[in-house]
Amino acid sequence: MSSLSGGQRQTVAIAKAVLWNSKVVLLDEPTAALGVAQTRQVLDLVRRLAEQGLGVVLISHNMNDVFEVADKIACLYLGRMAAVVSTKDVTHGQVVELITAGRSGDLGIARAEAATI
Incomplete structure (x- = not known):
């Protein structure tokens, strides 16, 4: 080895x-x-x-x-599942937003919920 x-x-x-x-x-x-x-x-x-x-x-x-x-990407935000998305349906930028903010447009954790995390 x-x-x-x-x-x-x-x-x-x-x-x-x-x-x-x-x-x-x-x-x-x-x-x-x-x-x-x-x-x-x-x-x-x-x-x-x-x-x-x-x-x-x-x-x-x-x-x-x-x-x-x-095929699919599971995005965690602060240890919580923000979204599971099909790779073909999202951009790199959207995935980064899901990971760093918990949401991207209509994807991810609801705004009110994300604000309390």
């Missing part, structure tokens, strides 16, 4: 979860410390896992990564 790149190490860790017959793979910031090539490896693997029917939960601050591989 010590001679593998960061992306290769992430791939091995994900493969272990798959070998345990997992139905869902939870990935918390899997590309945070990776270069461009290694990030590509991990995102390609995430896509392949989803295509094979596994549930993949990707936690990431990198909206480009999220939009590339996600």
